[in-house]
Each structure stands twice: as C-alpha cells, then as structure tokens.
Amino acid sequence: MSDTPEPVEAPTANDPSDVAVVPGADRPPTVAVRFKVNGREHHIGLDIRTTVLDALREHLRLTGTKKGCDHGQCGACTILVNGRRINSCLTLAIMHEGDDITTIEGLGTPGALHPMQRAFIECDGFQCGYCTPGQVCSAVAMLDEVRAGWPSHATKDVASTDIALSDAEIRERMSGNICRCAAYPNIVAAIRDVASREH
Amino acid sequence: MRPFTYERPNDSRGAVVAIGRAGTGAKFISGGTNLLDLMKLEIERPTHLVDISRLPLNAIESLPSGELRIGAQVSNSALAADGIVRSRYPVLAQALVAGASGQLRNKASVGGNLLQRTRCPYFYETSSRCNKREPGSGCDAIGGFNRGHAILGASDACIATNPSDMAVALAVLDARVVLLDHADVVREVPVDDFFVLPGSAPHIETVIRPAEMITAVVLPPQPAGRQLYRKVRDRASYEFALVSVAAILETRGGTIRSARVAFGGVAPKPWRAFEVERALIGQPASMATFQTAAGVAVANAVGRGMNDFKIELAKRTLVRTLANLMAE
Numbered sequence: 001m002s003d004t005p006e007p008v009e010a011p012t013a014n015d016p017s018d019v020a021v022v023p024g025a026d027r028p029p030t031v032a033v034r035f036k037v038n039g040r041e042h043h044i045g046l047d048i049r050t051t052v053l054d055a056l057r058e059h060l061r062l063t064g065t066k067k068g069c070d071h072g073q074c075g076a077c078t079i080l081v082n083g084r085r086i087n088s089c090l091t092l093a094i095m096h097e098g099d100d101i102t103t104i105e106g107l108g109t110p111g112a113l114h115p116m117q118r119a120f121i122e123c124d125g126f127q128c129g130y131c132t133p134g135q136v137c138s139a140v141a142m143l144d145e146v147r148a149g150w151p152s153h154a155t156k157d158v159a160s161t162d163i164a165l166s167d168a169e170i171r172e173r174m175s176g177n178i179c180r181c182a183a184y185p186n187i188v189a190a191i192r193d194v195a196s197r198e199h
Numbered sequence: 200m201r202p203f204t205y206e207r208p209n210d211s212r213g214a215v216v217a218i219g220r221a222g223t224g225a226k227f228i229s230g231g232t233n234l235l236d237l238m239k240l241e242i243e244r245p246t247h248l249v250d251i252s253r254l255p256l257n258a259i260e261s262l263p264s265g266e267l268r269i270g271a272q273v274s275n276s277a278l279a280a281d282g283i284v285r286s287r288y289p290v291l292a293q294a295l296v297a298g299a300s301g302q303l304r305n306k307a308s309v310g311g312n313l314l315q316r317t318r319c320p321y322f323y324e325t326s327s328r329c330n331k332r333e334p335g336s337g338c339d340a341i342g343g344f345n346r347g348h349a350i351l352g353a354s355d356a357c358i359a360t361n362p363s364d365m366a367v368a369l370a371v372l373d374a375r376v377v378l379l380d381h382a383d384v385v386r387e388v389p390v391d392d393f394f395v396l397p398g399s400a401p402h403i404e405t406v407i408r409p410a411e412m413i414t415a416v417v418l419p420p421q422p423a424g425r426q427l428y429r430k431v432r433d434r435a436s437y438e439f440a441l442v443s444v445a446a447i448l449e450t451r452g453g454t455i456r457s458a459r460v461a462f463g464g465v466a467p468k469p470w471r472a473f474e475v476e477r478a479l480i481g482q483p484a485s486m487a488t489f490q491t492a493a494g495v496a497v498a499n500a501v502g503r504g505m506n507d508f509k510i511e512l513a514k515r516t517l518v519r520t521l522a523n524l525m526a527e
Binding site for chain 1: 200202203204205207228230231232235236239250252276279280282285286289292293296297299300301302303305306435436437
C-alpha cells in the first residue's frame, strides 16, 4: 500500500448509490473516491482496501492524524466525519463517498489555534504528542455530544439530558483515547477549561 | 487485508438481492468496526462487500402497538441518546453506554452490534488453534489463559463469550430481530433464539441465513418494574465485561410480582436466566431471595481454571443488581 496510484477520474454523478466495483484480472481493484476534507473537495484513486486513515496520511499527505494501533483501540486516528468523532483506521475510504471530514489540520493552524489546541498547550496536556491530534479531535466532538445531551456511563440518570460535565464524565467520555505518556490529568484539565469558558 | 469487490445498493431489497447474487464469500458491511478489524488480520476474508451503511434503516419509530421499532442502521450512540429509549428502556441506554468507546459507538450500528463475532484472544491469535476460526482445529483457550471465558453454555469446542452489552439488554427486554431475505420474506426472531450455543460448530453464532439481512429490532411495550444494567470489568471504561447483569424487577408490598434477568460476559450468547426469574417471582424481595436466585443462576456453571472466580462474581453481581433495584 506504499505506492500512490495516479488520480483517476471522479464519478460524474453526485449520487453515491449503486456503486459497483469489479476486480481487474491481475491487481486489487482501484476505486475513485470523492470526499471533502477540511472544507476542500478531493477526488482520489485508491486501492479498494484503503482506510480513511491511510487515504488521509498516504494520499492527501495530511499526517496530523496518527496511526497507533490501527485497530480502533487507541484513538490516535480520531477524526470528525459529518461532525461526529470516529476511528479513521476502522473505516474504508470508499464508504465515505461525499462525506465531510475534519482532521486536526482543519480544526486549527499554528497561527490560529483551535481553543482546544490552545488549552492543551496551556494545561501541558501532552508529552510526546503522538496521541494529541486524536485527543483534541475527540475532545472537540465529545463536547458537542455533551451539548446534545447524550448520556455516558458516568451519567447518574440516563434519562436526564442536562449533563453536568464532571471530571468523571470527561474521563469516561475520553476513554477511547489512550495516552502512553499518561498526561491524563492535564488532558482533563484542558477539556474542563474549554468547557467552562463556553458556559 | 485480502482484496475484495464492493457495491452499495440503494435499498434493502437491492442489498439482499446483491448478497444472494454474490454468493459464498460475500458479506454485508455496516459500521465495520468489528469486520474491518478482523479483515486486517485476515481472520475474516470476504471476497465481496455489500455496503448497507447508507440504507434508509436509521429511524426509531413508536408503533401504535406501543412497541418501539429500531432501524438496523441506527448507530449505538443515537440509540443510547434517544429520548424514548432513555425514559422507557433505561436498561438499554445503560448497556449501550457501558460498551466500547465514544468513537466506536458513533460508527457501530444496531444490526452490526448483534452480528459482531463471539470471540476470545485465541480467535485473534492466528498461530493458535481455534475451532471458531478454523473448524476442527481445536481450542487453545481450554487449558490456556481463559480468565475472561465462559462459565455457562460453553462446549468442549469453544468457551468464548459474546461481548455485546446491548444484546444483554435486548434479551432482557424480549426484543425481536427483524430479518429480510432475497425472496422478500420477513421473519422475526426473539433475541434469545437469534443467538445459538457453540456445541460442536462454534463458527455458527446466530440463526441468520446466508442471504438474510437484519432490518430492525423491535422492543415490546415498556415492561412493568424498574430496570438496571450493571457491568463489572477489569478497567473502569472501554473494556469487555467479566460479568454483567441486566435486570427488570417489579414488586408490590414487598413481594416480587415479575422479574427478568440476563447475564453478559459469562456465556457464548447473551444469557437470559429464566430459571432465576422463576426463583424470584412470588417470593419476598429480600436478600435471602436474591441469594437463593444467585445460587440457581450458577447451578450449571463450569469453571475452566482461571475463570473460576466468575462463578462467585456472577452471583454477587446479580445480588447487588437486584438490591440496587430495590433501593431505588
């Protein structure tokens, strides 16, 4: 999967339905995929097996999103698809035709940091930094889930939509993001800071 | 990962026709959180994928009968966040948020959750023997590192547990799985009958037929009584259950009028414990009754060495869950 296929013609129709791919005789099928990343439309040709994570890193050269376990266990690859956080390693690019993807590069830039990025710096919420893009993307989407009133395992009464964002709630809701440097106390502090500033 | 071909039909009919046409080796893909994980390890090797993630099966509808119909493509997050689920079926919302991580729940579908593999570390470790991965090869979990394995319903061919929390709540709620096949035939199967025990063929985990697709899950009207899901695990979050209990308890004047109990983490399927329910109904809602019921729950339990502790843990988890329901 290291070589980058030449870009191929994008599908002419915008309707993602009724896509069918038939294998070539001698090599894995290559497919044309179109999606939006950080506000920009991309049309790329990919080996059909390519995950969203590999499409971002190896084909679009957006290396902010990190590959940790590649099995959905560590959260380093967390991105936002249509506003919701997912593990980009556990989904195929072909399944995201027409989707709106946001990576860490789309949340902020060195000159214009996202409030969550700034809070991670101010609170010293990382050491080696490898898990940080995933932590930041996850935290941003997690606060949206709290605003929408989604329950978590730390929510006392699952029927209540008024979620008090305690440290226990933050820890539970961020449990899909592992930090091997164990910067957890400062990650929680950074998220708490951003959440409290919004109120 | 092995190469495969791919198609994305428009509707349910197109999906079941596509899977029927593609034949052996074809699989549906929905959230993909379990299937792709296993495809990367080449434990699952589909030759053709039928993408059903965009089918219009993502509604949660209240039916005139008082039942709740949940589309198979509703995400685990959306189901846990649904107002009706949270108010009428809290045991289901509690079970959903006790499972996986926020990222996985956003991707995983209700249908996919039901069809995730019953599995253990030896199923993942391709250098070991596993009757589920390679029928007839043997089971290295028996006599191996089997701390997390089944104490109920297992066989000499397989002692893996079903890891779903959601399915345990669905079992206690008497949910039905709605299936559609390529001849347009719809059938409904109670969750308890949907999963099968391993016996001598542990690679078969459910009664779903090759050309069938889950289109929905139907919950009967809200049951009487209070509901609770309790999960015990090695980590506080993002970890499979060692033991979990889903319980619904209705009492009047200190007597148990109705009771439903299902266990997770202890068996190859969500383990509805009808004999425990019979031991509770009509009895005083007391610790003595709960202790007796706990004994009934594990009467046929078999430890495999490292997982012997689960027998006592299952009893204690049941007693604690029932006591919590009385204290509410």
